[in-house]
Amino acid sequence: MSTFVTNATEYLPILLRGVWLTVLTTTLALCLATALGLVWAIMRTSGISSLSVPARFLVEFLRGIPLLVVLFYIYFVAPDIGINLTALQAGVLGLGLAHSCYLGETFRAGIEAVDKGQIEAAKSIGMRRPLMMRRVVLPQALRIVLPPYANNMVMLLKDSSLVSVISVQELTMQGKMLASSTFDNMTVFTLVAALYLCLTIPLNFLMRRVEIHMEQAG
Amino acid sequence: MIAFDNVHKSFGRHEVLRGIDAEIAKGQVVCLIGPSGSGKSTLLRCVNGLEDYQRGRISIDGVVVDAASPDLHSICTRVSMVFQKFNLFPHRTALENVMEGPVYVLKEDRQEVRERAMALLNRVGLAEKTNSYPSSLSGGQQQRVAIARALAMRPQAILFDEPTSALDPEMVGEVLQVMRVLADEDMTMLVVTHEIQFAREVSDRVLFLDGGRIVEQGPAGEILRDPKHDRTRDFLRRVTHPM
Ligand SMILES: Nc1ncnc2c1ncn2[C@@H]1O[C@H](COP(=O)(O)OP(=O)(O)O)[C@@H](O)[C@H]1O
Ligand SMILES: [Mg+2]
Numbered sequence: 104m105s106t107f108v109t110n111a112t113e114y115l116p117i118l119l120r121g122v123w124l125t126v127l128t129t130t131l132a133l134c135l136a137t138a139l140g141l142v143w144a145i146m147r148t149s150g151i152s153s154l155s156v157p158a159r160f161l162v163e164f165l166r167g168i169p170l171l172v173v174l175f176y177i178y179f180v181a182p183d184i185g186i187n188l189t190a191l192q193a194g195v196l197g198l199g200l201a202h203s204c205y206l207g208e209t210f211r212a213g214i215e216a217v218d219k220g221q222i223e224a225a226k227s228i229g230m231r232r233p234l235m236m237r238r239v240v241l242p243q244a245l246r247i248v249l250p251p252y253a254n255n256m257v258m259l260l261k262d263s264s265l266v267s268v269i270s271v272q273e274l275t276m277q278g279k280m281l282a283s284s285t286f287d288n289m290t291v292f293t294l295v296a297a298l299y300l301c302l303t304i305p306l307n308f309l310m311r312r313v314e315i316h317m318e319q320a321g
Numbered sequence: 322m323i324a325f326d327n328v329h330k331s332f333g334r335h336e337v338l339r340g341i342d343a344e345i346a347k348g349q350v351v352c353l354i355g356p357s358g359s360g361k362s363t364l365l366r367c368v369n370g371l372e373d374y375q376r377g378r379i380s381i382d383g384v385v386v387d388a389a390s391p392d393l394h395s396i397c398t399r400v401s402m403v404f405q406k407f408n409l410f411p412h413r414t415a416l417e418n419v420m421e422g423p424v425y426v427l428k429e430d431r432q433e434v435r436e437r438a439m440a441l442l443n444r445v446g447l448a449e450k451t452n453s454y455p456s457s458l459s460g461g462q463q464q465r466v467a468i469a470r471a472l473a474m475r476p477q478a479i480l481f482d483e484p485t486s487a488l489d490p491e492m493v494g495e496v497l498q499v500m501r502v503l504a505d506e507d508m509t510m511l512v513v514t515h516e517i518q519f520a521r522e523v524s525d526r527v528l529f530l531d532g533g534r535i536v537e538q539g540p541a542g543e544i545l546r547d548p549k550h551d552r553t554r555d556f557l558r559r560v561t562h563p564m
Contacts, residue, residue, distance in 0.1 A: 218408075220408040221408060221410065223404065223408060224404065224409070224410065226369075226370070226371060226397060227371065227397060227401065227402040227404075228398065228401070228421065228422035228426055228470070228474055229394045229398035229426045229427075229474070230394075230425070230426055231394055238421065239410060242412050243411065243412055246412070
């Protein structure tokens with residue numbers, strides 16, 4: 104046990120560097136996925152087929168490809184067509200694109216779940232669609248969407264371990280390197296798992312608090 | 322003020338309005354009665370552009386309501402609507418619900434709108450509830466907020482679609498009272514209702530709609546006391562003696 108503690112204190116600073124990159128990758132990818140997901144959802148619910156059809160196609164298309172392949176594609180194929188991305192950029196782009204599909208579907212379901220009477224009320228005070236989306240539909244969809252969104256966030260964080268395959272030195276990658284140089288698989292991967300939990304559990308907790316807070320607000 | 326000229330409206334192949342002709346003068350209160358499915362809501366919704374119509378013409382103060390027109394939104398701001406299920410914005414307080422249209426659609430000065438909204442809520446008897454969310458208000462209170470929200474747009478007319486039908490019986494009175502006061506102040510109102518007593522006391526005219534046509538129309542007292550048509554008579558018997 105005491106060797107575990109000694110070794111752990113030795114490994115932790117190295118792994119924490121990985122944690123930082125995991126958090127960075129996840130945060131950036133989440134921002135991208137949220138923004139794009141919102142765009143897909145608004146396009147799909149617009150009722151304008153020249154917007155909804157392409158969005159639907161894109162989402163179906165991206166969802167049909169494994170995330171690993173998306174990452175390989177962006178990192179290794181993009182340079183062939185003259186786009187050079189760092190590993191981190193490629194990782195964020197791949198994760199963000201893939202998760203924008205899940206979030207897009209989540210947001211769409213949320214938008215469609217808003218009571219039709221709300222849309223009529225908004226129209227009856229003369230609101231045009233953009234204002235209605237911003238002031239009436241999206242705030243209500245947000246409440247509906249928050250629990251699945253939090254779920255998605257945790258999945259994204261876990262999926263960020265996949266960017267290790269394109270050499271982003273995030274937590275999983277740091278763990279793998281550390282394990283292969285120390286042969287102390289037990290200690291290293293226990294720490295890696297524990298560090299992931301340290302990230303996901305507070306995230307879940309935080310989201311539950313936000314939900315409760317929003318419910319109280321009416 | 323509101324004129325219907327041979328208005329036809331279909332949903333697909335189902336013709337719901339079959340040639341509506343009517344006129345509502347400024348300051349008049351007109352009640353629209355008729356059996357369920359006769360097209361009352363549809364007619365109302367055509368007036369403020371929530372539905373389009375295929376033939377004929379609806380005009381407000383001479384301006385044609387046309388769903389394809391880019392001016393449709395400005396028409397909506399001149400005719401407010403009160404819904405059966407209130408449709409208040411649940412994520413905003415009573416005051417914010419009332420302020421929403423004037424501030425964000427009409428882009429009026431927020432401070433000025435706030436004062437007006439307060440006065441309106443006071444007028445419908447809800448001065449104490451300005452900061453309450455709809456979920457903490459009773460049905461009657463919610464509907465009164467909805468009326469205040471409609472009034473905040475300074476409309477030239479208000480459309481009411483069965484404003485008391487979703488209310489518990491003990492709350493019907495407080496909403497009708499607010500509407501009575503509006504009628505006394507010469508607000509132009511088109512009201513779909515089953516409250517025959519209200520129609521008799523408050524409205525200038527009653528339209529009886531059946532199967533997408535106006536079967537009968539005239540002064541409230543006349544039609545409600547002595548209907549000419551069998552259908553009107555049947556309908557009135559059913560709503561006044563529901564057993
Ligand atoms: N959005 C719609 N799509 C298809 N049919 C509709 C729609 N709205 C109403 N209808 C039909 O139009 C008819 C009139 O409806 P409505 O105007 O709501 O009647 P009322 O308000 O008098 O009860 C009904 O037969 C109803 O089924
Ligand atoms: Mg109706």
